[in-house]
Amino acid sequence: MDYKDFYKKLENKELKIAVVGLGYVGLPLLIELDKYFDVIGFDISSRRIKELKNSCDKDSNVETEDLKGLKCLLTSDKSDLKKAGFFIIAVPTPIDNHNIPDLGLVESATALTAQNIPENSIIVYESTVYPGVTEDICIPVIERESGFKNGKDFVVGYSPERINPGDKVNTLTRIVKVVSSQDDESLEIVAGVYGKIIKAGVHKASSIKVAEAAKVIENTQRDINVALVNELAVIFSRIGIDTSEVLEAAKTKWNFLDFKPGLVGGHCIGVDPYYLVYKAIELGYHPEVINAGRKINDSMSEFISRQILKNIISNSELKNNIRVILFGLTFKENVSDCRNTKVADIYNYLKNYNIDVSIYDPLALKDEAKEHYGIELIEPDEIKDMDAAVFCVAHDKFKEMDLKDLKTKMRTENPMLFDIKWIFNKEKAKEAGFRYWRL
Numbered sequence: 066m067d068y069k070d071f072y073k074k075l076e077n078k079e080l081k082i083a084v085v086g087l088g089y090v091g092l093p094l095l096i097e098l099d100k101y102f103d104v105i106g107f108d109i110s111s112r113r114i115k116e117l118k119n120s121c122d123k124d125s126n127v128e129t130e131d132l133k134g135l136k137c138l139l140t141s142d143k144s145d146l147k148k149a150g151f152f153i154i155a156v157p158t159p160i161d162n163h164n165i166p167d168l169g170l171v172e173s174a175t176a177l178t179a180q181n182i183p184e185n186s187i188i189v190y191e192s193t194v195y196p197g198v199t200e201d202i203c204i205p206v207i208e209r210e211s212g213f214k215n216g217k218d219f220v221v222g223y224s225p226e227r228i229n230p231g232d233k234v235n236t237l238t239r240i241v242k243v244v245s246s247q248d249d250e251s252l253e254i255v256a257g258v259y260g261k262i263i264k265a266g267v268h269k270a271s272s273i274k275v276a277e278a279a280k281v282i283e284n285t286q287r288d289i290n291v292a293l294v295n296e297l298a299v300i301f302s303r304i305g306i307d308t309s310e311v312l313e314a315a316k317t318k319w320n321f322l323d324f325k326p327g328l329v330g331g332h333c334i335g336v337d338p339y340y341l342v343y344k345a346i347e348l349g350y351h352p353e354v355i356n357a358g359r360k361i362n363d364s365m366s367e368f369i370s371r372q373i374l375k376n377i378i379s380n381s382e383l384k385n386n387i388r389v390i391l392f393g394l395t396f397k398e399n400v401s402d403c404r405n406t407k408v409a410d411i412y413n414y415l416k417n418y419n420i421d422v423s424i425y426d427p428l429a430l431k432d433e434a435k436e437h438y439g440i441e442l443i444e445p446d447e448i449k450d451m452d453a454a455v456f457c458v459a460h461d462k463f464k465e466m467d468l469k470d471l472k473t474k475m476r477t478e479n480p481m482l483f484d485i486k487w488i489f490n491k492e493k494a495k496e497a498g499f500r501y502w503r504l
Contacts (some may be wrong), residue, residue: 068250071187072257073278074150078103082258085174087113087139089126089402090191091155093237096131097262104137105149109139109177109337112120123430124401126230147182154178155191157332164339164359166195168202169286175203179210182219187251189222193337195281195344196274199223199320200247214380215247222246222255223273225280231399239263245276285355290324291334295365298326298504302372309487309503323407326504327486328369328407328457329362331396333407366410369504370383373411373483374395374418376502377453382477387420390451392425394434394442398486401428408457409438450476454499459486468497 077455080103084095095106108114116123117139120132141154146152151202156174161167163240171192182279188207189198204215213219227240242263245250252269260267266429270276298308308326316323329335338355345352377387396406408424415422424434434440451474456463468489472480482499484491494501 068185068254071185071414072149072254074179075102075254075258080151081149082151082153083103083107085146085152085154085178086156087117088122088155088157089230090228091153092117092122092127093228094153094191094262095137096127096135097237098258099135101261103260105145106135106139107143107146108141108373109143114139114141126228126400129432138180143177143181146178147183150186151184151254152178152182152186152188152190152357155223158192158194158334158336158340159332160339164342166199166340166343168194171198172206175206176210179207179213180429182207182211182213184213184218184289185220186213186220187246187254187405189224189255190244191224191226193225193280193284193333193340193342196277197344199273199277205397220247220251222251223270224255224259224278227283228452231397238262238264239329239483242267243270243276243279244268245270245273247273261376281337281341288329288334288338288359288362289354290322291327291329292361294324294326295329296361299368307491307503317470325487326365328365330407331402331407332404335362335396335407366407367414367472369483369485370411370414372462372502372504373453373455373481374415374420376481376483376500377420380477380500381478382452382479387453388451388476389415389420389422389453389455390448390454391422391424392426392454392463394424394429394438395439395458395459395460398459399428399461401430403429403437409440411455411457412438412440423451426458427458428460437493448474450474451480452477453481453483455483455485455486459488464488468494468499472498479497484495 082098082102083105085107098104120129139381154174157171158171159167199221204221222245224242224244224395229235242259244256244259244267247256252303256269301308301311315321338359342352342355394406394408395403408409412422424440425443427446431442434442479500482494482501484503487503491501
């Protein structure tokens with residue numbers, strides 16, 4: 066391939082960059098690239114494109130002002146991709162019901178893109194995958210759909226996304242970007258494109274497989290660390306000591322890792338380890354630590370649900386028609402995304418014991434809650450005559466709540482407050498009139 070003047074053409078806007086997939090990964094990337102390059106933003110959903118053209122992001126991953134300032138072409142017409150020469154594919158890579166990687170979206174996005182690439186294109190992937198997917202699965206799809214030959218007519222690269230939804234501090238441009246490609250020449254172009262927008266700089270991985278592996282172990286490591294403190298929380302619960310107090314004491318040592326127990330859902334930490342497990346098993350190795358971490362974290366919603374039920378039953382004030390309010394449905398704090406949330410497990414568990422359960426979440430999208438879980442979210446004025454409150458998600462809006470005001474919405478003299486995310490001070494909760502429990 067002839068890369069001569071390729072990057073210069075991108076800088077001079079003689080060659081376009083196309084971002085394929087405008088979700089929580091692709092959209093922030095598009096906004097930053099739009100500041101320096103001629104960009105095309107593509108998504109198969111015409112509804113999504115219409116929403117973005119109206120300067121609206123229903124997931125609230127970017128600011129409205131950023132959308133209003135976009136100069137790029139937003140389109141769901143795949144033929145518009147023919148105008149680009151540098152492509153970035155940023156689509157989800159979920160797992161199926163058996164925890165097996167589902168590469169359907171990345172393969173279909175690859176095929177669609179390949180059908181519209183010109184000769185001498187560079188295609189970079191951001192989707193989280195196990196080592197080998199980009200070269201062993203995606204390249205054959207590109208060759209089949211485009212009729213081009215890898216290494217002669219196109220090359221591929223990989224730059225794993227490091228977006229942290231809801232985080233206003235560690236944003237796209239402030240996190241070092243790992244970049245990789247098939248050869249040194251194209252790597253310089255990929256590094257140049259990302260280096261233009263990433264203030265924190267780029268790290269050039271020695272190969273695509275190394276970059277793929279680096280991404281998938283980031284969340285695997287975090288998953289295992291959270292699993293450890295989750296298991297400790299279960300043990301300390303049986304001993305009868307406060308996990309928070311134990312960790313406060315332990316982290317006075319300089320090298321103690323500060324992780325907190327909790328629910329592990331979403332589309333990253335709760336998913337990515339299974340990609341590495343799948344590849345390991347394919348190679349004849351059955352990972353024990355990774356699987357153990359996943360098993361522990363997946364079981365926490367049931368453990369928490371049992372603790373809630375146990376405490377409610379032991380409260381002599383509570384008899385029949387027990388009413389419980391869950392605060393938060395999203396998979397993490399300060400986001401609207403409720404995909405793969407473990408709060409739904411708690412909701413269903415309590416429902417199975419004929420408890421009247423409601424959920425209030427000011428950020429979650431009502432239509433998505435209904436579509437994915439059959440849950441009707443309630444409004445603030447519907448929070449009344451409750452017997453117990455369960456804080457499942459640490460939204461900033463919940464941290465600002467007045468517990469004395471919340472107490473007025475309870476009908477029990479000494480209502481239970483379950484603080485899964487350690488939002489409130491235990492003593493202040495008791496002063497407000499609550500019986501307090503935390504994970």
